[in-house]
Amino acid sequence: MSMDITFLGTGSAYPSPHRGASALVLRTEGDCWLFDCGEGTQTQLMKSQLKASRITKVFISHLHGDHLFGLPGLLCTISLNWSSAPSQTPVDIYGPCGLRHFLRVALGLSGSQLLFPYAVHELEPTPDQCPPDAFLHPLAALPCDEHLHPQELPGRTLTLDSADECYTLLEDEHFLVKAFRLFHRLPSFGFAVQEQERPGRLNTQLLKELGVKPGPVYGRLKAGESVTLDDGRVVTPGQVLERPIPGRKVCVLGDCSALVGQAGVLHVCQGADLLVHEATLSDEHQERAVEHGHSTPSMAAEVARACRPRTLVLHHFSQRYKPAGLRVEEDAGSEADGSKDNGDVMELKRQAEGALQGTGVQVVLAEDFLTLSIPIKRP
Amino acid sequence: MSMDITFLGTGSAYPSPHRGASALVLRTEGDCWLFDCGEGTQTQLMKSQLKASRITKVFISHLHGDHLFGLPGLLCTISLNWSSAPSQTPVDIYGPCGLRHFLRVALGLSGSQLLFPYAVHELEPTPDQCPPDAFLHPLAALPCDEHLHPQELPGRTLTLDSADECYTLLEDEHFLVKAFRLFHRLPSFGFAVQEQERPGRLNTQLLKELGVKPGPVYGRLKAGESVTLDDGRVVTPGQVLERPIPGRKVCVLGDCSALVGQAGVLHVCQGADLLVHEATLSDEHQERAVEHGHSTPSMAAEVARACRPRTLVLHHFSQRYKPAGLRVEEDAGSEADGSKDNGDVMELKRQAEGALQGTGVQVVLAEDFLTLSIPIKRP
Ligand SMILES: [Zn+2]
Ligand SMILES: [Zn+2]
Ligand SMILES: [Zn+2]
Ligand SMILES: [Zn+2]
Numbered sequence: 001m002s003m004d005i006t007f008l009g010t011g012s013a014y015p016s017p018h019r020g021a022s023a024l025v026l027r028t029e030g031d032c033w034l035f036d037c038g039e040g041t042q043t044q045l046m047k048s049q050l051k052a053s054r055i056t057k058v059f060i061s062h063l064h065g066d067h068l069f070g071l072p073g074l075l076c077t078i079s080l081n082w083s084s085a086p087s088q089t090p091v092d093i094y095g096p097c098g099l100r101h102f103l104r105v106a107l108g109l110s111g112s113q114l115l116f117p118y119a120v121h122e123l124e125p126t127p128d129q130c131p132p133d134a135f136l137h138p139l140a141a142l143p144c145d146e147h148l149h150p151q152e153l154p155g156r157t158l159t160l161d162s163a164d165e166c167y168t169l170l171e172d173e174h175f176l177v178k179a180f181r182l183f184h185r186l187p188s189f190g191f192a193v194q195e196q197e198r199p200g201r202l203n204t205q206l207l208k209e210l211g212v213k214p215g216p217v218y219g220r221l222k223a224g225e226s227v228t229l230d231d232g233r234v235v236t237p238g239q240v241l242e243r244p245i246p247g248r249k250v251c252v253l254g255d256c257s258a259l260v261g262q263a264g265v266l267h268v269c270q271g272a273d274l275l276v277h278e279a280t281l282s283d284e285h286q287e288r289a290v291e292h293g294h295s296t297p298s299m300a301a302e303v304a305r306a307c308r309p310r311t312l313v314l315h316h317f318s319q320r321y322k323p324a325g326l327r328v329e330e331d332a333g334s335e336a337d338g339s340k341d342n343g344d345v346m347e348l349k350r351q352a353e354g355a356l357q358g359t360g361v362q363v364v365l366a367e368d369f370l371t372l373s374i375p376i377k378r379p
Numbered sequence: 380m381s382m383d384i385t386f387l388g389t390g391s392a393y394p395s396p397h398r399g400a401s402a403l404v405l406r407t408e409g410d411c412w413l414f415d416c417g418e419g420t421q422t423q424l425m426k427s428q429l430k431a432s433r434i435t436k437v438f439i440s441h442l443h444g445d446h447l448f449g450l451p452g453l454l455c456t457i458s459l460n461w462s463s464a465p466s467q468t469p470v471d472i473y474g475p476c477g478l479r480h481f482l483r484v485a486l487g488l489s490g491s492q493l494l495f496p497y498a499v500h501e502l503e504p505t506p507d508q509c510p511p512d513a514f515l516h517p518l519a520a521l522p523c524d525e526h527l528h529p530q531e532l533p534g535r536t537l538t539l540d541s542a543d544e545c546y547t548l549l550e551d552e553h554f555l556v557k558a559f560r561l562f563h564r565l566p567s568f569g570f571a572v573q574e575q576e577r578p579g580r581l582n583t584q585l586l587k588e589l590g591v592k593p594g595p596v597y598g599r600l601k602a603g604e605s606v607t608l609d610d611g612r613v614v615t616p617g618q619v620l621e622r623p624i625p626g627r628k629v630c631v632l633g634d635c636s637a638l639v640g641q642a643g644v645l646h647v648c649q650g651a652d653l654l655v656h657e658a659t660l661s662d663e664h665q666e667r668a669v670e671h672g673h674s675t676p677s678m679a680a681e682v683a684r685a686c687r688p689r690t691l692v693l694h695h696f697s698q699r700y701k702p703a704g705l706r707v708e709e710d711a712g713s714e715a716d717g718s719k720d721n722g723d724v725m726e727l728k729r730q731a732e733g734a735l736q737g738t739g740v741q742v743v744l745a746e747d748f749l750t751l752s753i754p755i756k757r758p
Contacts, residue, residue, distance in 0.1 A: 013456075013459055014421060014452065014455065014456040014459060015419070015421065015422050015428050015452075016422065017422060017425055018530075038450065039393070039418055039419065039422075039448075039452040040418065040419045040422055042393060042394065042418070043394050043395065043418075043419055044397060046395055046396055047396050063488050063489050063490065064456050064489055064490065065451055065452050065485070065489040065491060066452075067450045068419075069448065069451055069485070069489070070418065072444055072448055073393065073394075073400075073418040073444050073445075073448045076393065076444050077392075077393040077721055080392055080393060098488045101484065101488065102484060102485065102488050103484075105480065105481060105484045106444070106448070106481065106485070109442050109477045109480065110442050110443055110447060110448070110565075111442065111443065111513055111564065111565045112442040112444060134490055171402075185490060186489075186490045195450050306486060366606070
């Protein structure tokens with residue numbers, strides 16, 4: 001099964017002509033899962049090779065506008081360009097409490113009818129995910145008895161499982177998806193997508209040698225059943241199945257200056273194939289970054305050092321960091337404060353690499369429309 | 380006083396890489412008034428020569444997402460890039476009932492704090508502005524006792540003045556702005572910006588001949604006062620003032636398939652310098668256009684024929700009409716139904732021109748980033 005990730009917006013705070021607002025797509029066999037949906041995401045999708053109509057799930061890390069304001073328009077546009085018959089399969093949307101109300105108001109007041117149902121599954125944040133003033137205010141304002149939008153199906157409200165400090169969003173034969181908590185100016189979440197382990201392949205060469213002929217017996221062995229041959233011999237799956245194929249793991253963290261429930265987060269992210277972490281400002285600006293609930297490359301690297309992904313992908317760059325190809329000489333002077341941060345996004349990569357020296361973790365800078373494929377793991 | 384209009388988005392229904400969603404800016408001496416604010420307007424502004432921070436007033440024609448969903452993000456980004464001290468001057472926002480609630484929810488849930496106050500002045504629609512189902516539903520859902528957003532100042536609720544079938548939005552020494560009703564899938568409005576007449580210039584040559592020397596007397600004459608000279612002669616303003624300079628008029632109509640309160644609308648739009656009217660689909664598709672509450676070029680021309688603007692500007696084109704410069708041969712085939720509409724936006728212009736033959740009304744097709752200047756009128 002092919003699996004890749006495409007960055008649609010890698011800028012912080014707002015969309016600009018150089019960097020879109022936050023959004024990325026994880027694609028598996030054509031199915032698209034969207035992570036965050038800043039303003040302009042639908043236009044970035046049109047510019048990409050991805051099909052908006054293939055989006056089946058949306059994950060919103062937190063309710064800041066640069067991660068959210070593109071969602072009502074995206075849903076409307078998917079519906080407008082809907083080519084098939086009205087669908088019964090809902091688009092599942094996951095995000096912090098408040099998301100349901102936001103969509104109801106935006107879709108309701110704009111008179112938007114969709115050709116597919118949707119459900120919002122809300123994550124209940126805990127008070128330690130943000131400064132106290134930000135926790136109470138927006139949630140207190142929500143009306144408690146609301147009508148669903150005409151195309152809205154009731155969603156679940158997901159609470160923290162204190163055992164693993166995670167929220168279980170979904171589990172099926174292909175994936176287990178969990179969310180975990182991050183500290184930010186508003187409650188923020190990260191998402192861990194764990195592909196399920198798949199049974200190893202049948203060693204057909206060995207089966208031939210054992211005299212087992214292709215047929216229903218193969219399926220039973222593959223399903224983990226021992227079979228007794230006509231001559232009385234018993235063949236066990238362990239004999240003829242190759243080692244199971246480990247599932248891939250992709251972790252996408254929302255804006256944050258720290259993990260909340262660190263042990264649980266590091267456990268669920270351990271050994272990810274890709275760890276996508278924000279790096280809004282360079283190490284020189286750590287104080288300002290933390291003040292705004294953001295991270296620097298070294299802070300992202302610290303998380304990676306603890307959970308050892310194969311690759312750390314940095315994104316959510318301040319708009320002052322232009323894409324590497326676009327830098328012009330006049331931008332390149334040093335800052336007035338004499339720091340080394342001259343708006344060169346490559347410096348963010350160097351800082352993360354420096355902090356990860358000796359770990360073997362690879363660092364990649366995301367750019368709008370960058371696609372990274374996540375190869376199948378070797379058994 | 381210079382005056383121009385810049386189109387930031389000329390596409391219908393949603394923003395695309397070829398046409399932004401609806402937004403245009405009327406600029407007078409650096410002051411920017413924004414009409415509609417579809418998703419991506421802030422990015423279009425950044426690509427233009429205009430400064431978002433100069434936006435002092437916003438007019439929203441109706442609550443469809445392609446005219447509205449860019450507004451919360453635009454306000455946040457203006458605030459983020461605010462270079463001066465926090466301001467006391469509010470941004471005045473005008474639009475249909477429901478706009479106030481939408482902004483409260485979007486700004487509130489996203490935890491957005493602004494460095495300037497804003498006020499939303501709501502226009503109360505009448506039931507004849509849309510199909511009956513669209514009138515009741517979204518308004519009924521609004522909570523009636525709400526807290527203002529921390530940066531929100533109380534706004535006015537504007538009702539129809541049955542005398543002229545208009546809403547008076549503001550009147551000061553420079554401008555009189557009225558709104559009027561349009562029929563659409565949701566209640567929609569048009570806006571008529573009337574520059575006030577300015578006094579004519581003093582004929583200084585004549586004053587010299589009359590023996591009147593420059594001084595405070597000039598100011599009194601200019602202000603419309605008669606003055607008695609030392610020798611007893613009386614000089615009246617009528618003698619020495621050139622004819623007053625007529626104010627310019629710009630009318631921007633929201634999405635519509637018809638005017639509501641036609642006599643009043645035609646009166647307030649009469650003789651406009653620019654009449655900006657939508658033309659979503661070509662004449663061949665009039666039935667479909669009307670079904671969706673939209674107009675064709677001939678329908679726009681009919682309005683122009685009745686109120687005789689100097690120039691009729693068409694915009695809000697279906698995304699099937701690519702900008703003239705971007706058309707590629709493969710798009711250019713005829714439609715399956717054999718109609719002449721082959722996606723050529725120039726055909727929309729020809730249709731409007733055909734319907735306006737003999738009227739002297741000029742037709743202009745808007746494109747993203749097109750700027751039209753509105754020259755001062757001759758006395
Ligand atoms: Zn952000
Ligand atoms: Zn944020
Ligand atoms: Zn529209
Ligand atoms: Zn509309």
